[in-house]
Amino acid sequence: MSSVSSLVVLFLQGPPGVFARTIADSLEQAGATTLRVNLCAGDWLGWHDSRCVSYRKRLTDWPAWLRAYCIEKQVTHIVYYADRVPYHVAAAEVGAELGITCLTYENGYLRPDWITLEHCGMSAHSRFPEDPDVIRTVGSALPEIDRQPRYRYPFINEAVNEVSWNMANVIFSLAYPGFFRDKLYHPVIDYLSNIPRFAMARRRNRQANHLIDDIISTDLPYYVFPLQLQSDYQLRFNSQYDHIADAAEEVIQSFARNAPGAARLVFKIHPLDNGIEPWSRILRTLARKHGVKKRVVLVDGGNLNHLLTHAAGSLTINSTTGLYSLRAGCPTKVLGIALYDIAGLTCQKSLDDFWRDGSAPDTDLLDALERLLAASIQVKGCFYTKEGREAAATLMAERIMSGRVNQPQAHCDRPPRLEKALERGIVTTFAEQIATRGKTERWTYAWRG
Structure with missing residues (x-):
């Protein structure tokens, strides 16, 4: 050194x-x-x-x-x-x-x-x-x-910093004319969309917690798919999906064909979702398309840990909520690339097999993983x-x-994990990002199913 x-x-x-x-x-x-x-x-x-x-x-x-x-x-x-x-x-x-x-x-x-x-x-x-x-x-x-x-x-501490940074780039854009603002949504549209979401947050959480209690109280098996933010870099550049709806359709199609007949699939909206992506309409369309309209549920708010604790399984593209699922002892399937997608912790079987043959995480291995993470x-x-x-x-x-x-x-x-990413066609280099940069900064949701 x-x-x-x-x-x-x-x-x-x-x-x-x-x-x-x-x-x-x-x-x-x-x-x-x-x-x-x-x-x-x-x-x-x-x-x-x-x-x-x-x-x-x-x-x-x-x-x-x-x-x-x-x-x-x-x-x-x-x-x-x-x-x-x-x-x-x-x-x-x-x-x-x-x-x-x-x-x-x-x-x-x-x-x-x-x-x-x-x-x-x-x-x-x-x-x-x-x-x-x-x-x-x-x-x-x-x-x-x-x-x-x-x-x-x-x-509010995080929000003030985030808004100040983004709005400075909008207002003083001429000071840095070459800057490439690699954002999925224009900041003004993003923030305006958040206003009604914040205003209704308490009401949404109350309703969501009641719905979660109802889901648990039926004693029927259910699987949880916590949605990430569509703008999340981990989604955009560490998964094979252009839009979360692509992953949702893959999951719903597999669920319809392979999950137990009494099981339900619960999607949970991210607590910081801005409301631009019409998840209710997207998921309703996909569930109807694959014949499981009455078995797909959307939860907007509420306690995720409570939902995971009683779930038969959980799915994620690559969100850190996957670690919460593992801590809850919940069988977990990773669809994208995630650091914790490790044999013995997450399900290494195919998505079709996961519904009936997902395994609970090894608690000793999870403890060792978290200790090594914390130390290194x-x-x-x-x-x-x-x-x-x-x-x-x-x-x-x-x-x-x-x-x-x-x-x-x-x-x-x-x-x-890089070989797995390359096999799935995930963008990994600067040259590839330059070639696909036209996909950034849009005003409305991109998925058209």
Whole structure:
């Protein structure tokens, strides 16, 4: 490991707010050099001191510019939030070419109160092992996890940062004319759509909890499919589906043909869904098409853990709700690419076989997995309170300086899930993202069934 004074750490986009700057300040205090590239007005709003430079050219010119900048500044590390953002996909490729250590971070797997920090990428691009024997051996020897929530924050803290970042990019778009806003919905439409959802949230939750109680009280088997956000990067670039409805149809068709006749399939809308995707109409259309209209149920709100605890099984594309399902002892089927999709935890059989032959997760293996996650690629803290930011930033800086990211023994030389992603035709490179970028930023839902 080189001395701290030789480290030159380049930060790209972080979560909206000042979190990235907080990590950089911790590194600077320890003697490292930190740099920042601002790609848009929202980035500038969160961090614009002497360490920053602005990139205002086109996305297609970004890899060549970044390569030259890293060579000029002798960059040793590149750190970015959300690894599938096109700018960050290119950065990982440039880093691999130049021998630069690339680190990515995101909301944690062990939520609440945790942040993920790992090498290169997540999901399909994660270096975290998937061999259950390795995970069991290494994880079982690690200490218990601190599961005490310490950094709770009201949703308004996150919302203010998110809205400020997005609206700065809309209002001051001319300041960064080349910025490619890789969003599924235009921010104005997204936020306006959320207003009625927030206004009716309490009522929806009451109704949903009553419906959940009714579903459980029948004592009939049911399967739960918690819906992700259509705009979720993990869905868009770590699964084979262009739209969640494509996954929903695959699941409903298989359910109709293979599930027990008395069973029901329960879809649950994400609590932060903006209402643009008409899930009720989409699912009703699909259920009618496959002859199971009376057996498909949509829940909008309510307690997911309560629903999972009594379920016969759960399905997910690659949401972290899959971990909640495993903790509830619920047989779980992953449709996309997920870090926790591991033999012994999730169902490795086909979707058609899952309905009647899904197996409960191995609780010892799950415990070992979570211990290894906590020790190697999770840090305690949060993005949206001062105390949580400083705690997480200090730990992240220490791991970066000591070279302990993905340690102990949680680093594979090649992403072990990448072959599966390639087999499914999942977009994995910057060039592929450039070729498909016309699919971003739309005003209405895309699925037309």
